[in-house]
Amino acid sequence: MKVxxxxxxVNEASEQVILTPPTDTVAKYANEDSTIKHLxxxxxxxxxxxxxxxxxxxxxYHNPDRTDLTNGELDHFIANMEDTTSDGGEHPYxxxxxxxxxxxxxxxxxxxxxxxxxxxxxxxxxxxxxxxGLVIDPIAYYDNDSGSSKIDTKFFGQTLALLFNxxxxxxxxxxxxxxxxxxxxxxxxxxxxxxxxxxRLRKAKSPIEVLEVxxxxxxxxxxPV
Numbered sequence: 693m694k695v696x697x698x699x700x701x702v703n704e705a706s707e708q709v710i711l712t713p714p715t716d717t718v719a720k721y722a723n724e725d726s727t728i729k730h731l732x733x734x735x736x737x738x739x740x741x742x743x744x745x746x747x748x749x750x751x752x753y754h755n756p757d758r759t760d761l762t763n764g765e766l767d768h769f770i771a772n773m774e775d776t777t778s779d780g781g782e783h784p785y786x787x788x789x790x791x792x793x794x795x796x797x798x799x800x801x802x803x804x805x806x807x808x809x810x811x812x813x814x815x816x817x818x819x820x821x822x823x824x825g826l827v828i829d830p831i832a833y834y835d836n837d838s839g840s841s842k843i844d845t846k847f848f849g850q851t852l853a854l855l856f857n858x859x860x861x862x863x864x865x866x867x868x869x870x871x872x873x874x875x876x877x878x879x880x881x882x883x884x885x886x887x888x889x890x891x892r893l894r895k896a897k898s899p900i901e902v903l904e905v906x907x908x909x910x911x912x913x914x915x916p917v
Contacts, residue, residue, distance in 0.1 A: 726755070726757050727755075727769060727785070728784060728785070728788060730753060730754070730755050730756065730757065730767075731751070731753055731785075731788050731789070731792070732792070733792050735753045735754040735755070735756075736751075736752075736753050736792045736793065737752040737753055737754065737766050738751075738752050738801050739751045739752070739789060739793050739797075739798045739801065740798060740801045740802040740805050741798060741799070741802045742770060746773075746799075746802075747772060747773050747774055748770050748771070748772055748773070749770065749771045749773065749789065749798060750768055750769075750770050751768060751769055751770075751771060751789060752766040752767075752768045753766060753767055753768070754766060754767070755767035769785070771783070771785045771786055771789060773786060854867060854871075854899050855899050855900050855903060856900065859897075859898040859899065859900070861897060861898070867899065868896075868897075868898065868899060868902075871899050871902050872893065872894065872896065872902060875893055875902055875905075875906060876890075876893070878906070880906065880909055880910060880913065881893065881906075881909070884909060886909065886912075889905055889908065889909050892905050893905045893906075
């Protein structure tokens with residue numbers, strides 16, 4: 693078999709040649725002999741796609757030759773599903789991968805990885821928002837016996853603090869805005885034609901003022917005719 697080298701020279705090869713992936717591809721291979729030797733069902737851990745086009749596969753496996761990996765760390769390489777040998781045959785890496793696992797399993801593993809990453813990101817975003825006081829999570833847990841959510845007692849404490857502690861209009865203006873929006877969603881306000889009270893509600897400068905207006909409007913609706 694004739695093989696063209698990087699310097700342009702042509703040489704005769706007596707054995708099958710494994711193509712080295714182009715430098716502009718995502719695929720990266722470890723030592724070919726070592727990887728093929730250790731990529732077995734016993735050493736294989738998992739394989740997953742690394743790109744949206746599902747053309748590149750990352751393979752994780754145990755490599756006893758990697759003495760620098762400790763505490764059960766895994767070795768890995770990325771294989772391009774479009775790679776072939778120099779004569780157009782199936783690439784040895786791909787052949788070995790699909791002797792160990794299936795395309796369906798790789799798709800499933802990739803799906804689970806993506807979902808897990810989404811879960812971690814959402815948990816991180818919520819935790820960060822809570823730490824910065826941007827959100828309040830009133831749900832503590834779900835009670836299977838009663839089939840209902842239980843309210844975290846911190847929610848009531850934070851609500852009372854917002855209402856009755858000294859209000860910082862600069863730091864807590866978002867809280868005031870949200871409280872006003874919630875107030876205008878109440879049937880008490882939606883069904884009212886009292887423009888003066890609604891104007892007071894819009895102009896309220898603190899949560900307690902919002903509460904005062906609501907209490908006044910509530911008491912007026914309860915006066916017997």
